[in-house]
Amino acid sequence: MLEATLVTGGSNGIGRAIVRRLADEGHTVVNVDIAAPPADSPGHFRQVDLADKPAARAALAALAGEFALTRVVNNAGIVRARPVEQVTAEEFDAVVALNLGGAILATQAALPAMRAAGFGRIVNISSRAVQGRPNRTVYSMTKGGLLAMTRTWALEFAADGITANAIGPGPVDTETFRRNNSLTVVASVLAAIPMKRLAIADDVAQAVSFFLDARSGFITGQMLHVCGGQTLGLQPAA
Amino acid sequence: MSTDTVLVTGASRGIGAAIAERLAGEYHVVNLDIAPPVKASAAEFVPVDLRDLAATRACLADVCARHRFTRLVNNVGMSSAVPLAELGDDLTEASIALNLRAALLCLQAVLPAMTEAGFGRVVNMGSRAALGKELRTVYSATKGGMHALTRTWALELADRGIAVNAVAPGMIDTELFRGANPPDSPITRKLVGAIPMKRLGTPDDVAKVVAFLLSDGAAYMTGQIVHICGGLSVGAVLE
Numbered sequence: 001m002l003e004a005t006l007v008t009g010g011s012n013g014i015g016r017a018i019v020r021r022l023a024d025e026g027h028t029v030v031n032v033d034i035a036a037p038p039a040d041s042p043g044h045f046r047q048v049d050l051a052d053k054p055a056a057r058a059a060l061a062a063l064a065g066e067f068a069l070t071r072v073v074n075n076a077g078i079v080r081a082r083p084v085e086q087v088t089a090e091e092f093d094a095v096v097a098l099n100l101g102g103a104i105l106a107t108q109a110a111l112p113a114m115r116a117a118g119f120g121r122i123v124n125i126s127s128r129a130v131q132g133r134p135n136r137t138v139y140s141m142t143k144g145g146l147l148a149m150t151r152t153w154a155l156e157f158a159a160d161g162i163t164a165n166a167i168g169p170g171p172v173d174t175e176t177f178r179r180n181n182s183l184t185v186v187a188s189v190l191a192a193i194p195m196k197r198l199a200i201a202d203d204v205a206q207a208v209s210f211f212l213d214a215r216s217g218f219i220t221g222q223m224l225h226v227c228g229g230q231t232l233g234l235q236p237a238a
Numbered sequence: 239m240s241t242d243t244v245l246v247t248g249a250s251r252g253i254g255a256a257i258a259e260r261l262a263g264e265y266h267v268v269n270l271d272i273a274p275p276v277k278a279s280a281a282e283f284v285p286v287d288l289r290d291l292a293a294t295r296a297c298l299a300d301v302c303a304r305h306r307f308t309r310l311v312n313n314v315g316m317s318s319a320v321p322l323a324e325l326g327d328d329l330t331e332a333s334i335a336l337n338l339r340a341a342l343l344c345l346q347a348v349l350p351a352m353t354e355a356g357f358g359r360v361v362n363m364g365s366r367a368a369l370g371k372e373l374r375t376v377y378s379a380t381k382g383g384m385h386a387l388t389r390t391w392a393l394e395l396a397d398r399g400i401a402v403n404a405v406a407p408g409m410i411d412t413e414l415f416r417g418a419n420p421p422d423s424p425i426t427r428k429l430v431g432a433i434p435m436k437r438l439g440t441p442d443d444v445a446k447v448v449a450f451l452l453s454d455g456a457a458y459m460t461g462q463i464v465h466i467c468g469g470l471s472v473g474a475v476l477e
Contacts, residue, residue, distance in 0.1 A: 148382025151370025
């Protein structure tokens with residue numbers, strides 16, 4: 001069976017840059033996303049709503065029958081910027097279903113191929129927001145959850161040759177970021193970044209590529225911040 | 239108007255019961271739990287299944303109409319030991335509803351009173367498992383989520399005089415812990431052996447720290463995760 005790298009949410013933003021970067025490096029990439037990718041996007045695409053658990057399980061099982069998914073990049077996620085008073089339970093459930101549930105389902109689908117190969121790479125796209133960000137109750141919570149799952153999976157699969165690592169991007173210049181942040185907010189965000197620029201999606205893809213590399217096999221359970229120095233001097237995210 | 243009423247979730251047993259007992263002398267305690275207290279308690283018990291959204295909303299509307307809470311302990315939680323490969327959607331959803339969503343609903347319910355008072359103390363039950371624990375995909379995710387919530391709420395509510403902190407217990411000798419970690423299992427034995435203090439914690443070890451974080455005196459601490467673990471997390475990667 002053809003060995004492939006599963007990328008969730010690879011049609012836009014950070015995910016799109018990850019898909020391109022990995023394809024350029026010779027990966028067979030399978031992108032699962034609710035939205036279609038650009039016409040010139042490399043690799044394979046399956047339209048899947050990862051927040052719809054029964055449908056997602058079925059689609060991922062079919063993919064696992066078609067490809068040996070020895071690498072997974074759990075990138076799919078949504079942000080809803082909201083003061084804590086205004087978060088609804090319905091929105092909470094929907095964001096959790098995608099940001100946490102999607103990662104669980106995708107990793108479960110790939111696990112048999114990884115175990116069969118005695119090799120696997122799991123990369124979870126977490127966020128600097130695990131250290132706290134106002135008006136991001138559910139988003140920061142799901143990203144903190146993803147970081148904790150990364151460490152749990154690193155321990156649980158350490159003996160199987162499977163590594164699990166996380167990336168903590170600071171603000172990345174994507175459509176989502178621009179939608180959720182006014183120009184005033186962007187200015188204050190920039191002021192807090194020592195490098196005085198937003199990340200671009202390729203900055204994150206670089207870190208993904210590193211963790212997916214077969215030679216990165218002794219690195220597991222780690223969070224790599226890709227933040228232009230923004231996390232420096234802050235309390236570590238215990 | 240009194241400011242001495244504390245809302246504690248899951249205070250009928252385990253760590254929550256120890257918290258209710260320790261707070262009883264100083265505050266009126268309202269305990270939201272699915273089952274009545276296992277031991278006689280001075281706390282006002284209100285039965286509710288905090289996984290159930292409609293029931294939780296109704297219950298919170300009721301208790302917040304009767305009490306003005308300026309202190310909240312989001313303690314309730316469930317934990318199961320399951321390999322990732324066997325983790326089902328029902329367990330995931332129930333764990334997230336109880337361990338995280340209930341905390342959000344409780345905070346939202348007490349926030350108007352805290353905002354009006356210009357004062358609040360929130361303590362969230364985190365866990366050392368946020369640093370990673372085998373067979374705890376969902377439990378660790380909920381606790382890592384709780385730590386992040388703690389920091390986000392601390393930042394968001396800081397200018398209202400509301401302090402939000404978390405405690406992160408290591409291995410505490412409770413029914414929940416024993417259910418998920420059978421005392422004779424090799425993993426449990428290995429873990430207890432790894433505790434620098436070579437003992438499990440008691441529920442009251444946690445309750446004492448919660449009582450401090452709830453106190454008026456804990457005024458300039460916010461967004462912190464206090465590990466109560468007999469030294470187990472020392473040397474662990476906290477990033």
